[in-house]
Amino acid sequence: MTRRVTVRPAADGYAWTFGGVPPVARITPGTVLEVFTEDCFGGRVRTRDDLVSKVCRFPFLNPLTGPFHVEGAEPGDTLAVHFVSIEPARDWAASSTVPLFGALTSTATTATLQPPLPEAVWLWELDRARRVCRFTARDSEITVDLPMDPMHGTVGVAPAGFEVRSSLVPDAHGGNLDTPEMRVGTTCFLGVNVEGGMLALGDGHARQGEGETCGVAVECAMETVVVVELLKGVSTPWPRLESDTHLISTGSARPLEDAFRIAQLDLVRWLARDYGLSELDAYQLVTQAVESPLANVCDANYTVVAKIRKAWLPPGVPHQDLHARLRATAAGV
Amino acid sequence: MTRRVTVRPAADGYAWTFGGVPPVARITPGTVLEVFTEDCFGGRVRTRDDLVSKVCRFPFLNPLTGPFHVEGAEPGDTLAVHFVSIEPARDWAASSTVPLFGALTSTATTATLQPPLPEAVWLWELDRARRVCRFTARDSEITVDLPMDPMHGTVGVAPAGFEVRSSLVPDAHGGNLDTPEMRVGTTCFLGVNVEGGMLALGDGHARQGEGETCGVAVECAMETVVVVELLKGVSTPWPRLESDTHLISTGSARPLEDAFRIAQLDLVRWLARDYGLSELDAYQLVTQAVESPLANVCDANYTVVAKIRKAWLPPGVPHQDLHARLRATAAGV
Amino acid sequence: MTRRVTVRPAADGYAWTFGGVPPVARITPGTVLEVFTEDCFGGRVRTRDDLVSKVCRFPFLNPLTGPFHVEGAEPGDTLAVHFVSIEPARDWAASSTVPLFGALTSTATTATLQPPLPEAVWLWELDRARRVCRFTARDSEITVDLPMDPMHGTVGVAPAGFEVRSSLVPDAHGGNLDTPEMRVGTTCFLGVNVEGGMLALGDGHARQGEGETCGVAVECAMETVVVVELLKGVSTPWPRLESDTHLISTGSARPLEDAFRIAQLDLVRWLARDYGLSELDAYQLVTQAVESPLANVCDANYTVVAKIRKAWLPPGVPHQDLHARLRATAAGV
Amino acid sequence: MTRRVTVRPAADGYAWTFGGVPPVARITPGTVLEVFTEDCFGGRVRTRDDLVSKVCRFPFLNPLTGPFHVEGAEPGDTLAVHFVSIEPARDWAASSTVPLFGALTSTATTATLQPPLPEAVWLWELDRARRVCRFTARDSEITVDLPMDPMHGTVGVAPAGFEVRSSLVPDAHGGNLDTPEMRVGTTCFLGVNVEGGMLALGDGHARQGEGETCGVAVECAMETVVVVELLKGVSTPWPRLESDTHLISTGSARPLEDAFRIAQLDLVRWLARDYGLSELDAYQLVTQAVESPLANVCDANYTVVAKIRKAWLPPGVPHQDLHARLRATAAGV
Structure with missing residues (x-):
């Protein structure tokens, strides 16, 4: 018989890092996990006036649901996370430019003397029946419908070497990989670095282009179902x-x-x-x-x-x- | 009436650079160009024993057919090259590792103290009727058939600023872009930098993965047909x-x-x-x-x-x- | 009157990360801190046969002395660490190549198919009276005397955003900067990210070239004296x-x-x-x-x-x- | 007896590339070469109002004096250029920001959507007797005197592989290396790629910081004396x-x-x-x-x-x- 575990975090129940956080639940291999994940803004960007720099506060970005302690998982093993379903929890999603973040702007590390790009918010309508995301331009009357292709930007485990990493970071432990490949029907394999693995996920995207050019996808809260399994004695250096x-x-x-x-x-x-x-x-x-x-x-x-x-x-x-x-x-x- | 021009270079009739070479022909916009292009090795790698370092000599790599002087093309214009047909000219193709070349090895610029990877040649069978490229492993009995997807790795014009660039270099003038997108049915737009544009092409691949990881695709001579057009007064900074x-x-x-x-x-x-x-x-x-x-x-x-x-x-x-x-x-x- | 605090960690008393570790002492601004720091190998490389891959175990590399909680330090302030004295604690130091580490080798991230460089240890004699480090070649009779120029490779505070970083990492919180500028007579300014700042240091080098090419300097345990001060209300984004x-x-x-x-x-x-x-x-x-x-x-x-x-x-x-x-x-x- | 050759190019006598240009003189090894080099702007930036984008026209930037054909130089040999004297030819020098050029701005390749930094010119006074370069701020009354340390930003030979490179490019053939090490008392060794080597130089700097952060040094015309020698049979892959x-x-x-x-x-x-x-x-x-x-x-x-x-x-x-x-x-x- 399959075990099912459901987790819908309270407002203060999210994690902001991989590692360094106690588990919200202990699960056995084979468990079906039903989770709610909040969007990367913590649900705070709801109108065009909700500029990220106003309504969000570092480091409270990219909330994670979890972590989950998987019984029997030990360093050297591999966790498998199979995505059964990823469904937008709302009929809208948000995207934005963020000062000094994104590929077509200078950033804190690709540092220049130029002022940042203007900050702007786009709200996307999600038609879940038609499986469509509607883009509405800010500076013209143009609208465009793109296919919905829900995915999780962030899936990972606690890192190795006693480290704790921000949920914004992708690395060998997984984390903020932001690949559209993390969609329904896919199994994600993650190398275990600490006892229990400490799986967490979040950052749902109704869809995302390859490269996530401006740094922010079509961000939305998700109702997600995964099956979690464990491969003993199989190591996986990179996700x-x-x-x-x-x-x-x-x-x-x-x-x-x-x-x-x-x-x-x-x-x-x-x-x-x-x-x-x-x-x-x-x-x-x-x-x-x-x-x-x-x-x-x-x-x-x-x-x-x-x-x-x-x-x-x-x-x-x-x-x-x-x-x-x-x-x-x-x-x- | 469409003009047709056919060019099959003599053995010593190839160009090795973009720029710095007189035209092999002058063509008018709208011309249908039928060309033979030799493979990147100049056709010298024909058996597993034909190591690139033995049979090829720098800089005689990646021969180009052309350049073609397009009447009326001036700096600030754009050449358009439409690929009508790209057909392997032989029933085999070659690939190889090349010392200090490729993505999973140190190179002349990603310089390390390690010895180079071993040099090895793979010969691929091309079944032009079935549109299949057959991979034969060297170290096992394994063979794999991949779909044929012919393309040109190298298409470009003379560079700006009096420069002459090796046919191995991709840049704003086009050149060795090595993208599988350069296939039949596609139009390539190239900004003109010098009078006549000086279009040249080569480096046929029966197919290629994205990234051309080992540095060498399924290299083969091609019989190729393109239509060349000219967009006056339209600039194209990058291909x-x-x-x-x-x-x-x-x-x-x-x-x-x-x-x-x-x-x-x-x-x-x-x-x-x-x-x-x-x-x-x-x-x-x-x-x-x-x-x-x-x-x-x-x-x-x-x-x-x-x-x-x-x-x-x-x-x-x-x-x-x-x-x-x-x-x-x-x-x- | 100046307060003095002395810390010589027990064998199991070192930290391996910035952040995530309780303080070994609480100090007031103005304190003179006298510390012993172990070398980056934890003192385990003592002969040419002590290959790093044999005697060291990840993540137990680059031990830190500390952290020190500085009273009154809050996010937005700056810690100042002035180096009064940095003295080699032994009359020898060690260096080494480490598999897949260093600038002239492929690594775990500049990943290639080549085998790693050979692993080799060099022991350096330190003549503290003459202020000289003696290099003895492995493959010839050559010896060279270089001026001693003691420094700390690693000085930092707890990172921002709830992160915990390995002592091997340099970033905005300081850490493994590995700059020869961190020598006696210098003051290091570090932005405070968490209450108390949580200063730690280690990784003494009898000397180091610029770039630390092979990845390992002339590594030695140190007896070090610093004065720690606090600048309230002054932020320092990078060390x-x-x-x-x-x-x-x-x-x-x-x-x-x-x-x-x-x-x-x-x-x-x-x-x-x-x-x-x-x-x-x-x-x-x-x-x-x-x-x-x-x-x-x-x-x-x-x-x-x-x-x-x-x-x-x-x-x-x-x-x-x-x-x-x-x-x-x-x-x- | 030492041979001396003097070259002061006419206004239209400069080269803009390494390679692709006939020699201005043929010299024998051992020749003392006395040359005038124009500044990187072709002498056109003379007041604060002479914005580079107005008075200069691509690709007429960074004029070279030369090339010089060195008798007997063949591929596989090495040219040696010893700097006897580098003297500013005027009592002023110019620097500038240039749109989309420099390290602390986005550029044509580190491409962003941000507008370029403002374009501004600084004129520097050169006191050749006191060996001082005087900086005068634009936005305040501040002046600063820095030691004069004359150097050539650009010294090179014709490239290999039939290439012709802009004088703005540094590579294995030398070129626009922009290192302050290229000063009086130094010998520069350059591998010969074509018969005669085809040495050229320019881009005098009264001084330059390491990294040439804004992309433009203290640019001035120079009266320069070098001795040119030839090492037969000695190859030099990088300058x-x-x-x-x-x-x-x-x-x-x-x-x-x-x-x-x-x-x-x-x-x-x-x-x-x-x-x-x-x-x-x-x-x-x-x-x-x-x-x-x-x-x-x-x-x-x-x-x-x-x-x-x-x-x-x-x-x-x-x-x-x-x-x-x-x-x-x-x-x-």
Whole structure:
């Protein structure tokens, strides 16, 4: 029998970091987790006048639901998080420019003497029946409908080495990866660094372009269902995802080419471990077959994805076929 | 009546640079150009024993067919190159690791004290009837069939500022962009820097992954047909592409985040110019709608693509609707 | 009367992070602190056979002495740490290559398929009377004597935003800056992020080149004396240093140009705040007068220094003239 | 007997590129060359109202005196340029911000949506008797006197691979290195790529800070005397300098850490070749002894210097002791 755990945090019940926070619940492997996640602004940007610099206060950005202590998870193991459902909790979402944040502006680290870009808020209408996000321009009468493609920007575990990291940071522990690949039907694999793993998630996006150029997606609160599993004795140095069609490695670093290198090397080694190719042969095959969309080029580390189509691989079994089993579990939820 | 020009260079008739070379032909706008392009190795890598370091000699890498002087092209104009057909000229293609070249190795600039990776050649079988490229592993019995998706890695014009650049370099003049988007059905827009523009192309790939990880794609000689047009008085700071479905900007620079910034800013400004959005509104729309696949992370500059689906844009006319007209022309070739 | 506090940690009394650790002592502003700091290896590398990968265990690297809770320090204030004396505690020091660490090797983030460089240990003799560090080559009979120039690689406070960072990381909170400027006679200014500031230090180097190329300096335990002061209501976004001759800003980030930008912008703003120049005038003066030595190009962030000679500045008073007063205090210690 | 050649270009007699230009003179090794070099603005910025964007026109920036064809120079050889004297030709110099150029602004490649910084000119008074450059602030009454330290920002040869590069670019052929180390008493070693080498120089600076933060130094026309020599059969992959006290390697690339890697690896290999150390021992010695000042962080490539004090090296003879002989020659000029 599948265990179900539901968590809807109280207003002061969110976490703001990976690590350094006691668990909100202890769950066993196989648990179906139903959670509410607040948007990255803590739900405070609701009109065009709610400028982020006015209504939000650092470091109270990007609230996390969790962390969850997974029974039996120990350093060297891998947590698997399968996304059964990710549904916008409201019929609107918000985006914004944020001073000194984003890819097409100077920032606190790409520091220049120029004044910041103007701060502006866009409210998006979410038509959940039609699965559409409506963009309304500020400076003209233009509106555009884009397909809804809900995802979580932030999924991670407690980091290694006694560190505690802001929920805004993506790194080897996962965190703020901001990749559109983190959608329903996907399994996310995260290496465990501390006892219990301490899984947390948040930062729902109704949709997001690749690279998250201005730094802020179509941000919305989510009702999300995941199944959490545990792979004992399998290590996962960088977050991996698996969908029905693709193996997906991630790398998060600066400069961006290092994030690329991490993800590509991880995919090469994944093929070498689970598909019988030598590292050089895997390097050659990946070179010709890989898809390499950007995830974010705005966060504290940049994230790149390396994807390969499973239909283009020789026979092999990734992660003990766990994704396939989780798909079956999800079908029964 | 459409003019046709055919060029199959003699063995010593290739160019090795953009700029600094006299034209092989003068063509008028609207000309259908039928060219043979040799592979990046000059056709010298034909067996597994043909190591690049043995059979090739710098700077005789990446031969170009051209340049073509386009009548009437002046600085400030834009050349349009529409790809009607790109067909592998042989039933095999070659790939290789090259010492100190590629993304998962130290290089001449990402300089380390480590010895280079081993040099190895892979020969790929091209089944042109089935449109398949067959990978044969070196260190196991594994073979994999990947879809053929022919493209040109290198398309460009003479650079600005009296410069002459190696055919291995991608930059504002185009050149070695190495993006899989440069395929049949696409129009490439290049800003003219010198009288006649001096268009050249080469570096055919039977297919290529995004990022060209090991630095070398499935390299093959090509029989290619393009239509060349001229947009007077339209400037194009960085190479753009247009397909039936997408607008595509490119950026080439190091570090990789700068290539991203260039491409994204170019796309934002493209939408602002041709689709009636303010720059901030375009920034927001691009953030949520853009696809951002990597092109190459191995060349002298790295290249990133920023794509947006035309169906998701407000009404607008990119580049005076030239792509649509070229599609029609191509249909009649 | 000056208060003195002495701390020599027990073997299990070191901290491994900035933040997340209770204070070892509470001190009042003006306290003279006498501390022992262990070397970055925890004293475990003592012979050429003590390979780091054998005798050290992650994350037990770079032990810190502290943290010290400074009474009255609150977010928005600045701690000042004046180095009165830094003396090697032993007559030897150790350096080493470390697998996948350092500037001239691939690393965990500049990830390649190449095997790591060989691991090797160099023991340095310290002649404290003659102030000389003796290098003995491994692969030849060569020895070289370099001037001793003791410094602390790691000095910092608890980070902002509830974060806890490894002692190996340099960032806005200070930490593993690894700059040779952190020597006797210098005052280090650190912005306070949490109540008490939580100052800690370690990572003594008998000397270090600029950039710390192989990732490891001439590492030794130190007997160090500092005076700790507090500037209420003065914020310091990035660590600054002041010597009798120079103002010194630091920036820590990746890529390295961002670290440069941070340090230079900080110095421009320092001159604008304390020396009556407009930002543009300060930008011009810094451009012509600045010294910009690298600190480290190997750590989790890279660090660059921006120095300007005080004799070349118009009249001004940096940080309320605290450095001058601390020099006087130090003279009396 | 020493041959002397004097070149003072006519207004239209400057070169704007390395490569692609016929020689202004053919000289024999050992020639004393007396040249006039114009400032980087072509002498057009003479008052505060002479904004660069108004009075200069791309690509007519950074004029070069030369190129000089050195008899007998062939690919694989090294040219040596010893600076006997560099004297400002006028009693004033100019600096400026330039739109989208410099380190503390967005640029054409670090592309953002922000407007450029304001354009402003500073005129500097040069007191050649007192060897002082006087800064006069624009926005206050402040003046500051800085020591004159004349240097050439741009010294180079024709590039390899048939390329022609703008005089604004630093790379393996030298060019716009913008390092203050290029001063009187120094010998610059440049690898020859084409017959005759084709040496050219320009871009005199009365002084410059390390990193050339705003992108423009204290720019002035120069009367310069150099001795040019030739080392047959000695290759020099990246520009090197030698002073009476230091060996100096350079690296030019992006991101900045790659420029660092190139320079440090070059210095390691220099010590290994000429001083009898193994590469690993040289890596260790350089790590502890190197000085690593930035040269420029604004040009098309960034440049970093790696310096080591000759007094700290084991016995060795760099570049066949040519620097010492050139010092003697210079003493007799």
